[in-house]
Amino acid sequence: xxxxxxxxxxxxxxxxxxxxxxxxxxxxxxHVDLEIHRGEFFSLxxxxxxxxxxxxxxxxxxxxxxxxxxxxxxxxxxxxPPHRRPVNTVFQHYALFPHLSVFENVAFGLRRRKTPDPxxxxxxxxxxxxxxxxxxxxxxxxxxxxxxxxxxALARALVLKxxxxxxxxxxxxxxHQLRVRMQVELKALQRVCGITFLxxxxxxxxxxxxSDRIAVLSEGxxxxxxxxxxxxxxxxxxxxxxxxxxxxLLAARVHDIVDGxxxxxxxxxxxxxxxxxxxxxxxxxxxxxxxxxPEWLALSLEAPxxxxxxxxxxxxxxxxxxxxxxxxxxxxLGEDVVELNMNSNGHDGHDPLDTxxxxxxxxxxxxxxxxxxxxxxxx
Amino acid sequence: MGGAPAPxxxxxxxxxxxxxxxxxxxxxxxxxxxxxxxxxxxxxxxxSFRLRGVYGGFTPIPDLWEHLASGAFLGNYRxxxxxIYLLIFWRSLWIAALTTALCLLAAYPxxxxxxxxxxxxxxxxxxxxxxxxFWTSFVVxxxxxVWILRTEGxxxxxxxxxxxxxxxxxxxxxxxxxxxGLVYGELPFMILPIYAAxxxxxxxxxxxxxxxxxxxxxxxxRVTLPLTVPGVAAGVILVFVPSVGxxxxxxxxxxxxxxxxxxxxxxxxxxxRNQPFxxxxxxLLTALVLLILWAYTRLVKRGRLExxx
Numbered sequence: 001x002x003x004x005x006x007x008x009x010x011x012x013x014x015x016x017x018x019x020x021x022x023x024x025x026x027x028x029x030x031h032v033d034l035e036i037h038r039g040e041f042f043s044l045x046x047x048x049x050x051x052x053x054x055x056x057x058x059x060x061x062x063x064x065x066x067x068x069x070x071x072x073x074x075x076x077x078x079x080x081p082p083h084r085r086p087v088n089t090v091f092q093h094y095a096l097f098p099h100l101s102v103f104e105n106v107a108f109g110l111r112r113r114k115t116p117d118p119x120x121x122x123x124x125x126x127x128x129x130x131x132x133x134x135x136x137x138x139x140x141x142x143x144x145x146x147x148x149x150x151x152x153a154l155a156r157a158l159v160l161k162x163x164x165x166x167x168x169x170x171x172x173x174x175x176h177q178l179r180v181r182m183q184v185e186l187k188a189l190q191r192v193c194g195i196t197f198l199x200x201x202x203x204x205x206x207x208x209x210x211s212d213r214i215a216v217l218s219e220g221x222x223x224x225x226x227x228x229x230x231x232x233x234x235x236x237x238x239x240x241x242x243x244x245x246x247x248x249l250l251a252a253r254v255h256d257i258v259d260g261x262x263x264x265x266x267x268x269x270x271x272x273x274x275x276x277x278x279x280x281x282x283x284x285x286x287x288x289x290x291x292x293x294p295e296w297l298a299l300s301l302e303a304p305x306x307x308x309x310x311x312x313x314x315x316x317x318x319x320x321x322x323x324x325x326x327x328x329x330x331x332x333l334g335e336d337v338v339e340l341n342m343n344s345n346g347h348d349g350h351d352p353l354d355t356x357x358x359x360x361x362x363x364x365x366x367x368x369x370x371x372x373x374x375x376x377x378x379x
Numbered sequence: 380m381g382g383a384p385a386p387x388x389x390x391x392x393x394x395x396x397x398x399x400x401x402x403x404x405x406x407x408x409x410x411x412x413x414x415x416x417x418x419x420x421x422x423x424x425x426x427s428f429r430l431r432g433v434y435g436g437f438t439p440i441p442d443l444w445e446h447l448a449s450g451a452f453l454g455n456y457r458x459x460x461x462x463i464y465l466l467i468f469w470r471s472l473w474i475a476a477l478t479t480a481l482c483l484l485a486a487y488p489x490x491x492x493x494x495x496x497x498x499x500x501x502x503x504x505x506x507x508x509x510x511x512x513f514w515t516s517f518v519v520x521x522x523x524x525v526w527i528l529r530t531e532g533x534x535x536x537x538x539x540x541x542x543x544x545x546x547x548x549x550x551x552x553x554x555x556x557x558x559x560g561l562v563y564g565e566l567p568f569m570i571l572p573i574y575a576a577x578x579x580x581x582x583x584x585x586x587x588x589x590x591x592x593x594x595x596x597x598x599x600x601r602v603t604l605p606l607t608v609p610g611v612a613a614g615v616i617l618v619f620v621p622s623v624g625x626x627x628x629x630x631x632x633x634x635x636x637x638x639x640x641x642x643x644x645x646x647x648x649x650x651x652r653n654q655p656f657x658x659x660x661x662x663l664l665t666a667l668v669l670l671i672l673w674a675y676t677r678l679v680k681r682g683r684l685e686x687x688x
Contacts (some may be wrong), residue, residue, distance in 0.1 A: 060586075060590060061589075062586050062589075080588070081594075082589040082590055083585070083588075083589045083590070083591075083592050083593055084592075085595050088590055088591065089586075089587070089588055089590045091583050091586070092583075093583065095583040095586065095587035096585050096587075097579065097584060097587070097588075097602060097606075098584075098606070099605045106485065108588070108591050108593070108601075109591035109592050111591035112591060112593050113592060156591065157590075157591075160591065160592070182627055
């Protein structure tokens with residue numbers, strides 16, 4: 001196995017260059033450029049049909065490229081058929097061989113490499129222990145639960161020590177609790193073996209929970225690449241903002257730009273100063289949008305007096321208690337209803353907000369620097 | 380399996396408890412089986428111990444006790460196990476086995492092409508082409524081979540006209556033409572079950588195999604073929620069984636030269652007028668085929684066939 005430093009060293013192991021794949025008139029992957037670092041957990045995130053699985057299949061070699069190149073450690077994978085590529089895949093529905101036992105499934109790749117029998121036995125035993133399936137060697141896939149099959153699929157790919165492990169929504173078929181548990185296991189496994197993981201998912205939470213970096217895809221294109229924080233808190237487009245979680249998008253106009261900060265007036269709202277992202281060009285008097293996550297906002301019965309807070313009078317429209325937090329819908333800021341979440345605090349009667357009901361007036365409060373500037377015309 | 384008891388996890392969509400339908404639901408099938416198979420076989424079995432009549436039919440047995448005690452009732456079987464008849468049995472089984480093997484070799488690539496390589500929207504057309512011969516009578520189709528193979532037939536005319544041969548070849552009335560006719564006639568029965576098995580085959584398994592380092596040939600031997608064994612097994616039975624007992628093809632394409640078990644039986648009822656002997660041969664043949672099928676299905680069930688492959 002290659003020597004790898006944990007959690008990505010910044011050196012590219014895989015480069016996807018201007019890669020395109022068309023199916024008839026549909027462009028599944030559209031001039032995608034990506035760089036995946038050695039040892040990192042990288043996720044391709046996007047709604048179904050965004051091309052994430054196709055991109056994975058291009059890397060595995062199951063689909064031919066229409067344009068571009070894919071380089072693994074500087075070597076063009078293009079001329080290599082799938083069975084000669086030093087990458088392995090965990091398939092969405094596991095694709096375990098139903099006629100082979102767990103042992104033979106895991107040993108399948110080693111046998112193709114003509115690994116001597118004693119080594120096959122030790123390596124299969126090691127990897128089965130790693131995925132906590134020791135003692136299941138003789139079972140057939142049909143005798144396993146979903147979670148166990150998933151782990152066999154993982155073991156079958158990991159035992160070959162691929163330079164990159166490709167995972168195609170491997171947790172999609174599991175129920176919620178098991179999925180959350182497998183997320184933790186998968187991340188731990190990746191840390192232990194230090195293999196670069198390229199993980200495909202449509203689930204934002206899954207991507208955020210596991211990834212070192214995430215690429216958000218939409219309609220065959222990479223829209224944004226970055227850490228989970230980058231993508232969730234500093235989305236570059238309205239699509240990313242909406243896809244990553246609940247968001248309030250407020251129409252605004254730029255009044256002034258000083259030192260990379262823009263003074264913008266929210267329509268039917270206050271004026272506030274927020275940073276201008278590097279990737280976005282804004283001009284004076286340009287129409288923009290300001291994105292505020294629901295958890296960045298708070299509700300108060302009085303306007304805050306201290307500096308550094310923005311506030312605006314609103315009317316409470318709805319109130320939903322959701323356990324860990326209470327979600328409010330308020331009107332008065334911008335044209336649409338604004339959503340916000342406030343953490344539950346025990347509702348012991350000391351918080352005046354406990355008595356706030358739909359129809360009541362209140363103040364919407366947030367730290368004045370918060371907010372993400374987005375180009376208004378973005379789809 | 381050793382070690383600690385396996386931790387159980389609730390899989391998505393747990394086991395569905397098996398249904399226990401009333402056994403009476405299968406009574407129509409059982410009735411049909413009894414009327415169409417068990418009763419006729421029993422009659423054949425009983426009649427095979429009787430004596431032939433001079434003009435066909437049976438001669439009444441004067442003394443049943445005497446018939447049984449003297450061993451005369453086994454006369455037909457004694458005759459049927461004589462060398463010449465055993466040779467006919469042997470030849471029939473051998474030709475049927477050869478037919479089955481050739482059908483398998485010819486059918487698998489066709490089924491594979493249809494099920495894997497042809498676009499799904501075009502597959503119905505391909506299947507139609509496979510079954511289209513069934514729209515014409517079997518006798519007519521077999522006779523078409525006579526027309527193709529005979530001395531002044533299509534093949535010889537072409538060969539002579541193009542100068543590839545200066546004398547007509549003897550293509551008809553030999554084991555070759557019988558085998559050709561058999562393979563031709565039985566081929567669809569091999570293609571269809573293999574096609575069905577291949578179509579059910581999960582394509583992601585082939586990708587998984589490639590992903591794990593298996594080339595196309597290894598993938599075929601290790602994944603595709605083992606997983607389509609049920610289709611192959613069904614095809615083998617569907618081809619082998621009718622091939623053993625057939626008499627029409629060997630009659631029409633083999634002339635009088637190739638006597639097979641089917642012809643032997645047929646002769647007893649028409650030319651030979653020895654019905655009891657015909658019944659005895661029929662029963663022996665049926666028993667033999669059942670024995671072979673039993674051994675064969677045991678082999679398939681235990682996965683021995685995959686080991687052999």
